[in-house]
Amino acid sequence: NDRQRLQRIYVEGPATGALVQEIFGSTAKILGAESGGSECLAEFIIKDVESTEGTVSLLFPCAQARLDILPRRLSSEQAIYLDEILVYETTPSDSLEHDLNEYLKDHGRPNAVGFFSPSGFDSVFKASQRI
Known part of the structure; x- marks a missing residue:
């Protein structure tokens, strides 16, 4: 089961954490929900990765309009291989x-x-x- 293969799921904010928990269940290792923003989440991820051996491959699904804080900070770490994929585009309301x-x-x-x-x-x- 692919869901069981995920070792960590990093989220920004409690609402995202709750949604991920609902989908993946109580066995999911959801981390960072209380980090309070991209910069704090990046530092949290770096500290968490330091406790592992080797390189962590981190998928970063994002919108086309996003701040560079998280990817810029994580990309500077040798122990983190960050792979960004565009998953949605934000567009203004027609009205x-x-x-x-x-x-x-x-x-x-x-x-x-x-x-x-x-x-x-x-x-x-x-x-x-x-x-």
Whole structure:
């Protein structure tokens, strides 16, 4: 069984950890869920890999719009062979410009905005330039 062959599954965040746990079950070795971000997860992975012998082959499925923090840091380690594969592309909502315009009409300019991904920021910034 391929699921049993996985020695480690590194995740960023408790929600991802819970989903992986649901799919792989209680025997899966899920690590890093509480790391708190890409930089901390990279350091966690490096420390974990140091406790193993030889090279660890690490598959890194990612989006086309992603930060370089994790792959750049892990690629600098000789004990880690990082193999990135593009698994999805992030695209803005078809109604983003309309929705943003409606929000501004109804509520005015906000006091604060929270962005949680580079692609989210980029999409909103570009849409705001057009309205």
